[in-house]
Amino acid sequence: MHIVKNEIPELLSMKSYPSRLFYDGNLELLKRTKISIVGSRKPTKYSREIIQKLSSALSKNGVCIVSGGAMGIDAVAHAGAGSSNTIAVLPCGIDIRYPAVNKNLLNDIQKNGLLLSQFEEGFCATPWSFVVRNELVVALGDVLVVGEAEIDSGTMRSVEFALKMKKEIFVLPQRLGESSGTNLLVKEQRAKVIYDIDEFVTKFSANKNLQSPKMDDFIEFCTANPTYDEALAKYPQKVFEAELSGEIEIIGGKIFVL
Template sequence: MDMTVAGTGLDIRYPALHVKLIEGIEKEGLVLSQFEAGQPSLKWNFPLRNELVVALGDALVVTQADLKSGTMHSIEFALKMQKPIYVLPHRLGESEGTNWLLSKGLAKPLYDIDAFVALFGKVELTCKDDFLIYCDTHPLYHDAVEKFAQKVFEYECLGKIKVENGRIKRA
């Protein structure tokens, strides 16, 4: 099941670029918000929203963070909640926040995604996604939109598919 936590009231779909994706999650998954209806996107909403996101997860995975980035707020929440933190290690001078966490022993490095996933549950290796199976036939874009309008946009945004020469393929 797909889930998202909004940084606005539930009646506002932000950012506008993802309206269709959010509407799809509303129909088939769960959208949460701690903000009242009508609450617009304000910069201080997002650290509050991120606290809820951290609370809902079993662990925090940080792919990149500068020392003065908003991501460091999420890291503070995870530390207070005693949630495990995992980071992608970076070269010196890059992602100083994640490197700092590693140097202080506050996070564990992620080197092997399969080993990481195994920590949190069984991995289903068979594809049961009808849309991705359909994409293996390299359908025409307009045919795919006719059959799976919601999924085409969602999977394209997630990078699961790509469009080449008017046909859809798995990315």
Template sequence: MSPLVPHIVPELEMMKRYPSELFYRGDLRLLDRPKVSIVGTRTPSLYTQQMTQDIAKALARRGVCLVSGAAMGVDALVHEAAGTENTIAVLGCGLDIRYPVINSALIASIEKNGLLLSQFNDGFRATNWSFVVRNELVVALGEILIVTEADSRSGSLRSVEFAQKMGKKIFVLPQRLGESRGTNRLLFEAEAEAIYDIEAFASTFGKAVDDNVTKDEFFYFCQTMPTLDQAVKEFGERVYEAELEGVVTIRNGIVCLQ
């Protein structure tokens, strides 16, 4: 049997009802990372595919953990672009079941390197109802919700409803008229903001760093641009070692990531 998450996850307090059971497989430390939820259609256009990957990669370079639902299309693109070690997949079935089958290898990689979550015990097979439950959990985990493409009947719009009830900001991609009618309607009705510049958007989550920089507790602390005194108090000589390695700079008494 998959183990239960052994502690309260603060973000989930925003759900209508905190999960009575929350099963996991993988690295629970990802729950402590800054997190963004991205969802969308199972049949994204080529434009949406590219932009979804670009957004996920830009956020991952800033140490943001990407959350999605392991479905075909946008979900899978998010998990892959973020890197399976930097993503949380929420399933609408038991964690012992690989669904959808086409994403079996991806889900197995996330279990090994990232984190799988589910409110359903091993052996439970997905239903229309369980996908709705999954969607609420996906939305609750992220600081914001990004919907990269959704038509007017898309299940992703149910995720939008959850985000609105939780008071979370919603972002969408600008799309052509007649396409992605669901997200275009959100823009028209001022219920979402458009991402026009991916790097500018991602920069609100911190400074991008090379993939070879370890994104650990020290990294996240330095994203806050602490004073030198604060950094030394928390991490001691690690601060000066990081400066010599070119990971951080110290300017006017402030520690900044390079």
């Protein structure tokens, strides 16, 4: 674990610039164009699929993805970007893997990407540290993408930070009765809707020839409904994580993508 010594201009938009910021990984990622992605810990299959495609497309075209290392939309955003092109901001010490289900994901980001935290080693996450984490996630990104959020969810606190920082907010087109928070933002004209992934990526990428996103290899493998034993033999670490995160379901010894 190290302390960031140079000033990060993006963080000047925070209410108070962090007194100390700890890191482990590649600080060069801070110099890239960055987009923050946040959202529900229990997103729908649709939201997971679109955020995976969006973060993958942005990453393949030089944009770094920033998120909070949590379950759900955060994990999908990090995984879609790939561990070498993502920044995970933690609500705890960098030495702690929280949530435990994302242990392997966070380990990969530590090795190949960047972990950031305002908290000392050994500090365990608390309700207020999540709020501190959320402000930092929002500040780092050029814009904020909200994958899915209900009106009374913690994700909407991140939206409040973005509004105070005068950052553009983007959301996915959602169905009536789902993601009430993002639908309200659109209704009140406080957020723009991403109707086309390539069009959105073009706004932030210097790459003229866009590279199309590829479906995650594990999820693509599971679309063929392999047996649990087959999946476990090929992807021993991914099966348990995907089941806990709600990406797959095991029925009668076979795997189904949700």
